[in-house]
Amino acid sequence: MPPRPEPDPVTGPAPRFRPLPPVRLVVDDLVVERGGRRVLDGVGLTLGPGEALLLTGPNGVGKSTLIRALFGLVRPEAGRIRLEGPDVEEPDEVAPRCHYLGHRDALKTALTVAENLAFWRRFLGDPGLEVDAALDRVGLLDLSDLPAAYLSAGQRRRLAIARLIAVRRPIWLLDEPTAALDAASEATLLALMAAHLAAGGSLLAATHLALPLSGARRLALTPADVDAGFDPDQPEIPPAAPARVPRP
Amino acid sequence: MSAMLALYVREVRLAVRVGGGALMGVLFFLIVVSVIPFAVGPDLNLLSRLGPAVLWIGALLATLLGLDRLFEADRDDGALDLIAGSGQPLELVALVKALAHWTATGLPLVLAAPLFSLFLAMTPETIGSTMLTLLVGTPALTFLGSIGAGLTVSLRRGGLLVPILILPFCIPVLIFGVSASTAVQFDPAAFHTPFYLLCAVSLVAAVTGPIAAAAALRGGLD
Amino acid sequence: MALSITALANPTRFLGLVDRAVPWLAGLTAVLFAVGLVLTAQSPADYQQGETVKIMYIHVPAAWLSMFTYGLMTVSALGTLVWRHPLADVSAKAAAPIGAAFTFLALVTGSLWGKPMWGTWWVWDARLTSVLVLFIMYLGLIALWRTIEDPSRAARPAAVLILVGSVNLPIIKFSVDWWNTLHQPASVFRMDGPTIDGSMLTPLLVMALAFTLLMLTLHLLAMRNEVLRRRVRAIGLVTAGGAR
Structure with a gap:
């Protein structure tokens, strides 16, 4: 493989993306019930251009549910999720302006790496980086003609991450984005997140890790009916924090 | 439109690459057709009269084969979440997925039917009419089946449930398809009425199928 | 990756053998076909059947190879299950589409004949039905191999299925004796010698030999393709595993 002129051997040159339209995500008093249990009770938040919000909290507190609700996959009992911005025509159509990176990578093992990405790039519309460029960015260009079945869990995750940059969306909703990633890929992802924020995008990530994103706010979800500090893995949760998060 | 074309190409590609695709449905069709003579006996006159019915039953069962995976595979790997959030109308998605499924499994059945009809000593006119009714009727089966696939998408083991839910709705298709095919043997003029009704059923299924499937999918996403 | 390298070592020698053997086999096949077709053209027309009897020179060799190929697959299946030879599964998998093609040819020529x-394309008599079952089994095996993505995991189930299906071979062979069929009884391979006239027997045997050599040539080429296909897959897996 010929050496590439890269200043940083891990992440390559710092990525830069075209500026995104300014879109602000506003959530008011969101209430979500799952199986008769109230998981989210009166969550409110705003996420403006260039802002990052890290969602923390113990397992089962509703991080994934909040993200799925924002993406429109879970219907809330009450509250409103809307978009604000100069070019927003349908404020309630939130999902088409968002990227959702869930636990599952949405890959077809029978298709090649490039075919998988090319499909989402065409299907989701508003294309960003070319397929090859996006694959190169996550270090999968050499594998682009292999069936996705051959990929390891970390490589599949990186292919899912390539979707974020192959399709332009102002809001990234990331659920445990670093799952199965090694340290180098985590650095790549962080560089992509920083570039996305620099281009005027925003992101909301549920993560156990303290992602070193400059200027990221932190939203700690606590179970309404479980004692806070229940999960020893999450020492940074303030005890008995209110389930209702005040808007900044 | 480019999004739907991309979806169609992907679906056909997956159907051809995974598990034999078209081959599997045609093989199942062949087995159903060749099992019938063991049950009713090898009398060619009898088989010739039963021919259109045998082909239609075979095509019906072969069409329902694998339909339960229509949305389930996308649900399992998370693609359905992205499709639902893409802003594309789910009705259109269901329509395109059903069309792609028919292209990969239903169309090969139609093309194989004349060959299999030789096993049943069918006359050329009946072969032609059966092929024509299958061409018009099998899409209706796929569209109706997509409703069942949408309903069972949130179930873990929905496999056998789809045919059970859907077969009652396929009965009109079967009635008009078989009666149009057999009518040719006795009176060519009697072909038109059931054939036009079959076309009508197909058109209705092409509209209601995707709408109902999309509604079922929305309910099952949660 | 030590395991996959030992698995490839033997096939490498096999690939060399194929490259040397195939030109000779293919050449011999072409010569035999040329001779066989000339003999066929010169052979007499049947006093009852007229020229249609010449379908026999395609039909009988194709039918014989439909069974020979399955026999070869049965031996290969034993090789997979008993000796676990890596090439045995390759042989069985490569033979299946060829066997299916010859069976299809036998069915189609039989239908045309x-x-x-008989005045019909098809009758449900024992010989025809058992050959149709053979055809379906070939297709079922192909479907099985296509469904299981990892060839090493497909080898044993396919071998078991081949062995179970081999009970069909004697049924096909003796169906014309056991049941009262429209299909005529054996006339070449009989205990008391062939009942067919020499003017027809010679071209038939030449054609049968030509078909057999054609099958062996195709089988070797298909095996080579399968070995290479598995190598491509192994290289792909190694590439994906080697990449960070």
């Missing part, structure tokens, strides 16, 4: 002779 049956229409003028």
Whole structure:
């Protein structure tokens, strides 16, 4: 493989993306019930251009549910999720302006790496980086003609991450984005997140890790009916924090 | 439109690459057709009269084969979440997925039917009419089946449930398809009425199928 | 990756053998076909059947190879299950589409022959039905191999299925004796010698030999393709595993 002129051997040159339209995500008093249990009770938040919000909290507190609700996959009992911005025509159509990176990578093992990405790039519309460029960015260009079945869990995750940059969306909703990633890929992802924020995008990530994103706010979800500090893995949760998060 | 074309190409590609695709449905069709003579006996006159019915039953069962995976595979790997959030109308998605499924499994059945009809000593006119009714009727089966696939998408083991839910709705298709095919043997003029009704059923299924499937999918996403 | 390298070592020698053997086999096949077709053209027309009897020179060799190929697959299946030879599964998998093609040819030529002779394209008699079952088994095996993505995991189930299906071979062979069928009984391979006239027997045997050599040539080429296909897959897996 010929050496590439890269200043940083891990992440390559710092990525830069075209500026995104300014879109602000506003959530008011969101209430979500799952199986008769109230998981989210009166969550409110705003996420403006260039802002990052890290969602923390113990397992089962509703991080994934909040993200799925924002993406429109879970219907809330009450509250409103809307978009604000100069070019927003349908404020309630939130999902088409968002990227959702869930636990599952949405890959077809029978298709090649490039075919998988090319499909989402065409299907989701508003294309960003070319397929090859996006694959190169996550270090999968050499594998682009292999069936996705051959990929390891970390490589599949990186292919899912390539979707974020192959399709332009102002809001990234990331659920445990670093799952199965090694340290180098985590650095790549962080560089992509920083570039996305620099281009005027925003992101909301549920993560156990303290992602070193400059200027990221932190939203700690606590179970309404479980004692806070229940999960020893999450020492940074303030005890008995209110389930209702005040808007900044 | 480019999004739907991309979806169609992907679906056909997956159907051809995974598990034999078209081959599997045609093989199942062949087995159903060749099992019938063991049950009713090898009398060619009898088989010739039963021919259109045998082909239609075979095509019906072969069409329902694998339909339960229509949305389930996308649900399992998370693609359905992205499709639902893409802003594309789910009705259109269901329509395109059903069309792609028919292209990969239903169309090969139609093309194989004349060959299999030789096993049943069918006359050329009946072969032609059966092929024509299958061409018009099998899409209706796929569209109706997509409703069942949408309903069972949130179930873990929905496999056998789809045919059970859907077969009652396929009965009109079967009635008009078989009666149009057999009518040719006795009176060519009697072909038109059931054939036009079959076309009508197909058109209705092409509209209601995707709408109902999309509604079922929305309910099952949660 | 030590395991996959030992698995490839033997096939490498096999690939060399194929490259040397195939030109000779293919050449011999072409010569035999040329001779066989000339002999066939010169052979007499049947006093009852007229020229349609010449379908026999395609039909009988194809039918014989439909069974020979399955026999070869049965031996290969034993090789997979008993000796676990890596090439045995390759042999069985490569043979299946060829066997299916010859069976299809036998069915189609038989159908074309049956229409003028019996007045119908198809009858559900024991010989025809058992050959149709053989055809379906070939297709089922192909479907099984295509469904299981990892060839090493497909080898044993396919071998078991081949062995179970081999009970069909004696049924096909003796169906014309055991049941009262429209299909005529054996006339070449009989205990008391062939009942067919020498003027027809010679071209038939030449054609049968030509078909057999054609099958062996195709089988070797298909095996080579399968070995290479598995190598491509192994290289792909190594590439994906080697990449960070």
